Amino acid sequence: MLMKDPGLPRQRLLLVEDDPGNRMTLTMLLEDEGFAVVTADSFARATQLLSNAPRYDAVLLDSRLGDGDGRSLIPLVRRKLxxxxxxxxxxxxxxxxxxxxxxxxxxxxxxxDELLACLARLLPSDP
Structure with missing residues (x-):
C-alpha cells in the first residue's frame, strides 16, 4: 500500500463524488492510506473549491454528477492545477x-487496491 511516514507531508486529493456512500467510503479508505482528502459533493462545490486555487496533488473526478457533467470540470482542473x-x-x-x-x-x-495502484503510478512517492 501507499502508507506514508507520519513525519512526511501528506499528498492532498480532491475527491469529487456526489454519491454520499461512495464519497464517505473512498474518503475513509484514502485517509487510511495516508492521503489528506478534501471532498466536493457536487459540480458546483467542486467549481468553488477549484476556483480558490488550492494545492492538490490529484483530483478524483466522478464523470457524472447530479448537477453537471464531471468531465466538463477537466479544463478548470487543468487551468487551476x-x-x-x-x-x-x-x-x-x-x-x-x-x-x-x-x-x-x-x-x-x-x-x-486497483485505485491505489493507479495513484501510485501517477504520484511521486515523496511529495
Missing part, C-alpha cells in the same frame, strides 16, 4: 476509453 494528476472515476464502461484529457480512468466497482 496544472501539475495535479486527474483520475476520471466512472461507472460507465463506454467512458473508460474516451477520456484522453485525464491521466487515468478508474472504473467504479473495481477493487480499491
Amino acid at each position: 496544472p501539475d495535479a494528476k486527474l483520475v476520471l472515476v466512472t461507472g460507465w464502461l463506454d467512458e473508460a476509453g474516451r477520456c484522453d484529457l485525464a491521466d487515468a480512468v478508474f472504473q467504479k466497482g473495481k477493487h480499491f
Whole structure:
C-alpha cells in the first residue's frame, strides 16, 4: 500500500463524488492510506473549491454528477492545477476509453487496491 511516514507531508486529493456512500467510503479508505482528502459533493462545490486555487496533488473526478457533467470540470482542473494528476472515476464502461484529457480512468466497482495502484503510478512517492 501507499502508507506514508507520519513525519512526511501528506499528498492532498480532491475527491469529487456526489454519491454520499461512495464519497464517505473512498474518503475513509484514502485517509487510511495516508492521503489528506478534501471532498466536493457536487459540480458546483467542486467549481468553488477549484476556483480558490488550492494545492492538490490529484483530483478524483466522478464523470457524472447530479448537477453537471464531471468531465466538463477537466479544463478548470487543468487551468487551476496544472501539475495535479486527474483520475476520471466512472461507472460507465463506454467512458473508460474516451477520456484522453485525464491521466487515468478508474472504473467504479473495481477493487480499491486497483485505485491505489493507479495513484501510485501517477504520484511521486515523496511529495
